[in-house]
Amino acid sequence: MDMITSRESLTAAYNAAKGELALRCTDQHDINSAKKDILCCGGTGCHASNSQELIANLRKLIKENGLENDVRVIQTGCFGFCAQGPIVKIMPDNVFYVQVTPDDAKEIVESHIMGKKLVERLLYVEPLLKERIHDYAKMSFYAKQMRISLRNCGLIDPERIEEYVAAEGYQALAKCLFDMTPEQVVTEVLNSGICGRGGAGFPTGLKWKIAAGVKTDEKYIVCNADEGDPGAFMDRSIMEGDPNSIIEAMSIGAYAIGAKRGLVYIRAEYPLAVSRLQIAIDQARKCGLLGDNVLGTGFSFDIDIKLGAGAFVCGEETALIHSMEGQRGEPTTKPPFPANIGGGYWGCSTNVNNVETYASIPMIIRKGASWYNQIGNWKAEWDENGNFKRTISGSAGTKVFALAGQINNVGLVEVPMGTTLREIIFEIGGGVSGGREFKAVQTGGPSGGCITKENLDTPIDYGNLAKIGSIMGSGGMIVLSDKDCMPAMAKFYLDFTRDESCGKCTPCRIGTRRMLEMLEKICDGTGTEKMLDELESLARTITDTALCGLGQTAPNPILSTLRYFRDEYLAHVRDKKCPAGTCPKLYTLTITDACIGCTKCKRNCPVGAITGEIKQKHVIDPAKCIKCGACIDGCPKKAIVKG
Amino acid sequence: MCCNKLSEGAAAKFAELDEFIAGLNIDRDDERRRGRLIQVLHRAQAIFGYLPREVQIHVAGKLYLSEAQVSGVVSFYNYFTTEPKGKYKIDVCLGTACYVKGSEKVLSEIERVLGIKADTNPTSDGLFSISALRCVGACGLAPVMMVNGKVYGKVTPAKAVEIIKQYKELG
Numbered sequence: 001m002d003m004i005t006s007r008e009s010l011t012a013a014y015n016a017a018k019g020e021l022a023l024r025c026t027d028q029h030d031i032n033s034a035k036k037d038i039l040c041c042g043g044t045g046c047h048a049s050n051s052q053e054l055i056a057n058l059r060k061l062i063k064e065n066g067l068e069n070d071v072r073v074i075q076t077g078c079f080g081f082c083a084q085g086p087i088v089k090i091m092p093d094n095v096f097y098v099q100v101t102p103d104d105a106k107e108i109v110e111s112h113i114m115g116k117k118l119v120e121r122l123l124y125v126e127p128l129l130k131e132r133i134h135d136y137a138k139m140s141f142y143a144k145q146m147r148i149s150l151r152n153c154g155l156i157d158p159e160r161i162e163e164y165v166a167a168e169g170y171q172a173l174a175k176c177l178f179d180m181t182p183e184q185v186v187t188e189v190l191n192s193g194i195c196g197r198g199g200a201g202f203p204t205g206l207k208w209k210i211a212a213g214v215k216t217d218e219k220y221i222v223c224n225a226d227e228g229d230p231g232a233f234m235d236r237s238i239m240e241g242d243p244n245s246i247i248e249a250m251s252i253g254a255y256a257i258g259a260k261r262g263l264v265y266i267r268a269e270y271p272l273a274v275s276r277l278q279i280a281i282d283q284a285r286k287c288g289l290l291g292d293n294v295l296g297t298g299f300s301f302d303i304d305i306k307l308g309a310g311a312f313v314c315g316e317e318t319a320l321i322h323s324m325e326g327q328r329g330e331p332t333t334k335p336p337f338p339a340n341i342g343g344g345y346w347g348c349s350t351n352v353n354n355v356e357t358y359a360s361i362p363m364i365i366r367k368g369a370s371w372y373n374q375i376g377n378w379k380a381e382w383d384e385n386g387n388f389k390r391t392i393s394g395s396a397g398t399k400v401f402a403l404a405g406q407i408n409n410v411g412l413v414e415v416p417m418g419t420t421l422r423e424i425i426f427e428i429g430g431g432v433s434g435g436r437e438f439k440a441v442q443t444g445g446p447s448g449g450c451i452t453k454e455n456l457d458t459p460i461d462y463g464n465l466a467k468i469g470s471i472m473g474s475g476g477m478i479v480l481s482d483k484d485c486m487p488a489m490a491k492f493y494l495d496f497t498r499d500e501s502c503g504k505c506t507p508c509r510i511g512t513r514r515m516l517e518m519l520e521k522i523c524d525g526t527g528t529e530k531m532l533d534e535l536e537s538l539a540r541t542i543t544d545t546a547l548c549g550l551g552q553t554a555p556n557p558i559l560s561t562l563r564y565f566r567d568e569y570l571a572h573v574r575d576k577k578c579p580a581g582t583c584p585k586l587y588t589l590t591i592t593d594a595c596i597g598c599t600k601c602k603r604n605c606p607v608g609a610i611t612g613e614i615k616q617k618h619v620i621d622p623a624k625c626i627k628c629g630a631c632i633d634g635c636p637k638k639a640i641v642k643g
Numbered sequence: 644m645c646c647n648k649l650s651e652g653a654a655a656k657f658a659e660l661d662e663f664i665a666g667l668n669i670d671r672d673d674e675r676r677r678g679r680l681i682q683v684l685h686r687a688q689a690i691f692g693y694l695p696r697e698v699q700i701h702v703a704g705k706l707y708l709s710e711a712q713v714s715g716v717v718s719f720y721n722y723f724t725t726e727p728k729g730k731y732k733i734d735v736c737l738g739t740a741c742y743v744k745g746s747e748k749v750l751s752e753i754e755r756v757l758g759i760k761a762d763t764n765p766t767s768d769g770l771f772s773i774s775a776l777r778c779v780g781a782c783g784l785a786p787v788m789m790v791n792g793k794v795y796g797k798v799t800p801a802k803a804v805e806i807i808k809q810y811k812e813l814g
Contacts, residue, residue: 045783048794082783230738230778237780268685268722269779309681309720312777326680328719346675404740404782411783445739478739492742496777502719606752606800626755628748628800 001162001287006296007174010165013287017166023091024155029135030092031116036071038062038108039089041154043078043240044233044272050102051075051086057105062113071113077241079154080412081141084124089136089154096136097122127408127430144428146375147414148398149197149359150234153241158276161283164244170289172365173248176255177297185256186212189361191369191388193378193396198224198315198354199447199473200549201395201462204361205388211257211339211351219259220350221250223358224320225266225273228312229445230496232476234400234412235355239266239273242359243280247290247303249358252365254301257351262303265320268310278305312446312500316548317352319502321345330504331548354474356400372397377418377459394418395461403429405478406436418459421451425479436481440564444473446493446500447553449560450486469560471553485580486565487572490557491519497554508551511542515558522569523583525576532569536562584627587642591618594639601631601640656690657701664705671707680706680716684723693724721776729765729772731810734789738778745799746786750775752800753788756807770811 001017004010023037040046040055058073079087084098090112097108100122111117123132128140136142147153156163164170176185190205211219223246227235239246250262266274281303284290292300306324313319314329317338323329324345336343344350364372373380377394395417401424404410408430415424421441425431432438440450449470451458458464462472480489498512518535521527539555539562546552562569571577578586591601597615609625612618620631620640632640663686669676683706687698694717703713717723735741735750750773754760757771765772781787784796788803795806 044779044794045781048781048784048787048796082781085783227780228777231740231782233778233780233782269776307681307685308722309685310722311720323681324678325675326677326716328715346678402782404785405743410740410785442739476739478743480743484743489743492739604801606755606804626751628752630800633799 001165001283003288004170004295005288005293007178010170010174010295013162013165014168014171017162020163020166021156026092027094027137028092029094031095031112031118033092034070036093036113037091038071038073038113039076039091039154040073041077041079041085041087042075042158043082043085043153043237044270045078045082046086047272049086053102054086054088054100054105057102058109061105061109065109065114067109067113074157075159076155077153077158078237078412080150080237080414081409082412083408083410087154088122094136095134096124096139098124140427140430141409141411141413144419144423145414146398146416148363148372148375149238149245149356149400150241150412150414151363152245153237156242158241158243159279161244161280161287161289164242164280168366169244169362170248172362173251173255173289174295175365176252177295177299182212182256182258185252185365187387188369189256189364192364192372193369193376193380193388193391194357194360194364194372195395195462196354197356197360197399197475199229199444199471201472203391204353204357207339207351207353208253208256210337211259211349214339214341214349216341216349218348219257219261220345220348221254221257221259221262222317222320222324222345222350222352223250223262223264224315224317224352224354225264225270226308226314226320227267227270227355227474228315228500229447229474229476231404231445231478232402232474234402234475236270236273237412238355238359239270240276243273243277244284245359245362246277246355247280247284249361250303251290251294251301252361253351253353253358255299259351260300260302262301263306263324263345264303265306265308265314265324268307274305274307281305311502312496313502313548313550316550318343319548320352321350328502330502331550333547356475360397376416377461391463393461393463394459395463399460399472399475401475401477403477403479405442406433406481406484407431407479408433417461420457420459422456424460424477425456429479432479432481434481436483438479439482439484440480440486442470442478442480442489442557443476444471444553444556445476446496447471447549447556448473448476449556450480450489450564452564469556469563471556483580483582485523485578485582486561486568487519487522488578488580488582490561491516491523493557494519494554497550501550501554505545505547505551507542507545508547508554511538511546511551512554514538515542515555519558522572523578524585525572525583527573529570529573532562532566532573581642587627588622589620589625589627589629589631589640589642591620592639592641593617594637596637596639598636600634600636604630604634606630659690660687660698660701661705664702669706676706677708677712680708680713681720684713684717688723693727695725695727699725726764728774730770731772731790732792733771733773733807734776734779735761735773736777736779736781736785736787736789737775738782738785740778740782741786744785746788748800749786749788749798749803753803753807756804770814771807 319331338344378396379392
């Protein structure tokens with residue numbers, strides 16, 4: 001791409017590039033079109049399911065058949081529908097194929113591209129209608145979504161800045177630099193109502209206002225891409241699918257607060273995201289959108305990548321800053337806040353926002369605060385100048401959730417704030433997998449809590465989630481069924497926070513260990529009723545006394561499961577039973593008289609705990625049994641029971 | 644932390660690391676030189692496969708930091724390891740999505756079959772080591788395991804044993 005040195009040259013670049021997306025931005029179903037774009041998901045999930053090989057096969061076949069002038073194969077970012085990956089979308093036909101293997105390339109090219117005939121077997125089966133549909137917009141997974149921060153994921157090639165420019169990229173930056181003062185940018189973001197999407201939900205505009213108010217020569221703007229909540233992967237998808245939106249948003253933020261340098265702190269566990277972001281930064285530098293004198297305005301800004309090294313606590317902003325300085329990622333008490341002099345990177349005033357927050361910023365600037373704050377269920381009080389004063393209720397904009405666990409449509413979904421959990425889980429998510437019964441959904445990861453059936457109709461926003469004992473967090477949603485044990489889930493999270501505690505403050509370092517020990521006893525059947533009260537009291541003490549967010553929220557999974565599932569805890573300590581049947585010490589496996597002596601269980605058993613002759617009832621030796629369940633899965637007569 | 648483990652081609656590896664560090668233009672008098680430490684350790688681990696004490700001491704010298712500062716950082720972060728890994732590094736995801744889909748059972752079956760525990764020394768033949776990690780972000784494929792970075796999705800204990808068998812045959 002040519003150098004972009006002025007607003008005019010950006011417009012020229014847009015005009016030159018917009019044709020790139022012409023086939024892709026249409027509602028038509030034009031299967032007869034000779035020109036086609038085949039969009040293939042190149043996100044981490046689909047990568048793991050051989051999407052690379054699929055893309056290579058498609059390209060090869062297109063070439064072999066002499067179609068390369070009309071048909072392009074484009075590797076895009078994540079479509080969000082990870083359960084059905086690898087995804088292939090053909091435009092302008094608006095046909096959406098799911099679970100496509102490298103071998104399917106031949107049929108797609110021969111039948112669809114050349115024969116203009118749908119490959120029926122690769123179409124998605126809509127569970128509600130029980131029929132195969134080809135239109136993306138009609139799929140219940142997508143119909144209720146509103147994709148703002150994910151707008152370009154699955155649409156553009158993330159490794160070509162031309163396509164981002166074609167999708168009106170960098171127009172928001174130009175609008176800021178030419179038409180707005182830094183104060184106006186801050187006000188616009190404040191009035192949009194957007195709050196930090198990384199977890200705590202602090203108003204982004206307010207954060208920018210505080211940072212802008214600090215008078216100093218050296219200021220930093222940081223993108224927190226240390227997505228640590230296991231089960232949340234929206235930040236990864238955005239960086240892999242639309243890295244330029246982060247660069248543009250950080251540039252806008254830098255202009256608003258007066259920073260010249262930006263840093264992206266990213267997990268080393270996300271190699272694909274790191275490489276895509278680096279490509280985007282290099283391309284932006286090359287065409288002058290990063291560096292000195294951006295768009296000829298005198299504004300200078302550049303971005304460096306800082307790799308993390310695997311520490312959950314580094315999602316906390318003071319810990320993150322220490323890690324970027326090459327230290328142990330330990331948090332410090334606030335104040336000083338990072339925006340204060342003495343509180344940020346090398347003691348300089350620093351503003352930290354999350355990836356998803358940044359991804360929304362260009363749209364807020366382009367379409368205006370009043371467009372964004374109409375989305376969602378936000379009610380606010382405004383001052384005489386029409387500027388934001390305080391939030392009355394609800395939240396503005398959209399939020400991306402990562403649906404995982406016992407749910408049919410695992411994936412990323414972006415919905416307006418105020419959408420209910422029922423809509424997300426049962427309509428978009430397609431309900432609980434395996435026909436099981438819904439029990440709870442854990443939001444906010446290890447810092448959050450569980451939400452039960454009773455609260456399924458609560459509109460989701462920051463305030464409402466806090467009211468029912470959970471948090472928004474980064475947007476992880478783990479769906480649990482009747483086969484999941486709640487004390488064991490709490491134990492799982494405590495094992496995580498105990499592991500990830502940085503060890504600096506006592507309540508967190510020792511407290512998480514003590515809580516975990518109690519939970520282990522409860523799940524082993526050696527717990528007592530008194531222990532539940534002790535656990536609760538210790539949990540509350542840690543909430544009140546730990547140094548940083550990690551420790552303060554570590555007891556949340558315990559407090560919330562105790563609040564909603566106390567009977568399940570009581571069953572463990574009083575009756576020594578695990579109602580969900582997952583705590584291995586609290587059940588034995590036995591073979592009933594339904595056994596036909598097929599010997600399958602005996603062969604499946606990895607430890608040789610099952611004995612019995614062919615056509616005779618088999619027996620499990622409880623001393624040898626490791627309760628792996630391999631016998632249950634293999635039994636044709638369902639003759640093996642937990643009890 | 645035996646020095647012998649490093650002997651094979653160690654000089655060339657140190658030279659490669661030194662070349663990388665030289666490119667960073669570390670200034671002894673710049674207090675911000677420390678900001679390069681994690682970046683250098685990433686590179687060192689990529690070169691050596693792990694960060695034994697002598698590599699840490701070497702890095703400390705090159706960055707004008709104390710050994711304690713380097714060791715403090717290495718021991719803090721999960722990504723850094725001070726023990727060598729097997730030829731085939733098996734990672735089992737214990738993130739929440741994988742956990743509720745039964746990854747714990749996958750891990751214990753792998754541990755049982757190989758006779759080693761996660762995050763300890765490799766098997767005696769040096770072929771395999773196991774790590775438990777938190778979320779690779781492929782939650783749609785849960786439960787997930789990786790062998791030298793190749794992702795295997797929707798793994799069952801039996802499938803995991805099959806995968807290990809394939810690598811064992813490769814030797």
